Amino acid sequence: MPNLYIPQYPSCNTNKCIHSTTVTYPGFPFPPYTPLYPSYHHVQAYHHSFATHFELYPYIRFNHSLESAYWVGDASNGFWELSISTDGPREEIIPLNNTLAHDLRHSSRITRHFDHLAVAIGRNHYPKFPVWADDAATNEWLRNRKGRRIMHSIYFREPEEFAGKIILVVGAGASGADIVIQSSGHAKKVQLQSITFVVGGDG
Numbered sequence: 001m002p003n004l005y006i007p008q009y010p011s012c013n014t015n016k017c018i019h020s021t022t023v024t025y026p027g028f029p030f031p032p033y034t035p036l037y038p039s040y041h042h043v044q045a046y047h048h049s050f051a052t053h054f055e056l057y058p059y060i061r062f063n064h065s066l067e068s069a070y071w072v073g074d075a076s077n078g079f080w081e082l083s084i085s086t087d088g089p090r091e092e093i094i095p096l097n098n099t100l101a102h103d104l105r106h107s108s109r110i111t112r113h114f115d116h117l118a119v120a121i122g123r124n125h126y127p128k129f130p131v132w133a134d135d136a137a138t139n140e141w142l143r144n145r146k147g148r149r150i151m152h153s154i155y156f157r158e159p160e161e162f163a164g165k166i167i168l169v170v171g172a173g174a175s176g177a178d179i180v181i182q183s184s185g186h187a188k189k190v191q192l193q194s195i196t197f198v199v200g201g202d203g
């Protein structure tokens with residue numbers, strides 16, 4: 001399977017407890033002795049046991065990528081026509097500093113018809129960087145001191161990498177809040193900048 005870059009750093013835990021409806025399916029509790037704020041390993045195992053228990057795997061297709069979706073019909077009758085590539089994710093998120101182009105795979109496609117379509121492709125799945133008004137000034141700032149860098153939260157892995165550094169975290173969602181908490185035990189100074197007052201909302 002291709003190495004799809006995902007934001008699951010080793011110390012990633014939920015920020016809602018296992019009794020919250022945003023973490024647990026109704027009528028299907030986490031197993032005994034699960035931490036109140038489980039790690040992503042627990043969450044992954046929980047989803048696996050849910051899918052196994054309700055025999056969902058025959059209905060799930062991994063490594064299939066939706067290429068297009070059209071409604072065929074009119075306002076009262078019709079179906080969704082989906083074009084799906086079957087040989088892996090449409091694109092990989094390229095790791096920081098890796099210059100490889102996005103790996104497009106379009107070779108085998110199938111067309112399927114469905115009555116209903118639920119789109120859950122993750123509104124924050126692909127990282128977005130700001131476009132700097134003056135790229136030259138940014139590059140100069142980065143070059144000015146060894147070790148300076150600007151990174152997206154998807155590339156965060158271990159807080160130890162910030163040891164002794166001064167960190168500015170922009171944004172106070174779940175990722176930003178967690179990076180502040182985790183790196184503050186290692187960094188020289190951590191500053192959080194946010195335009196909202198809500199710290200640690202769903203990421």
Ligand SMILES: Cc1cc2nc3c(=O)[nH]c(=O)nc-3n(C[C@H](O)[C@H](O)[C@H](O)COP(=O)(O)OP(=O)(O)OC[C@H]3O[C@@H](n4cnc5c(N)ncnc54)[C@H](O)[C@@H]3O)c2cc1C
Nearest residue numbers: 013014015016022064065066120121122125174175178203
């Ligand atoms: C530190 C932290 C703690 C959090 N704690 C909680 C919590 O306690 N409770 C909570 O509810 N949330 C929590 N969140 C937020 C939660 O992790 C995200 O909101 C959630 O993962 C979003 O899920 P999603 O399915 O919408 O999107 P994603 O997880 O981004 O999944 C989208 C999927 O769609 C796939 N995809 C994209 N395009 C296509 C395509 N064309 N064809 C096929 N597949 C495609 C992607 O590959 C991906 O697998 C937390 C987040 C962080 C960072």
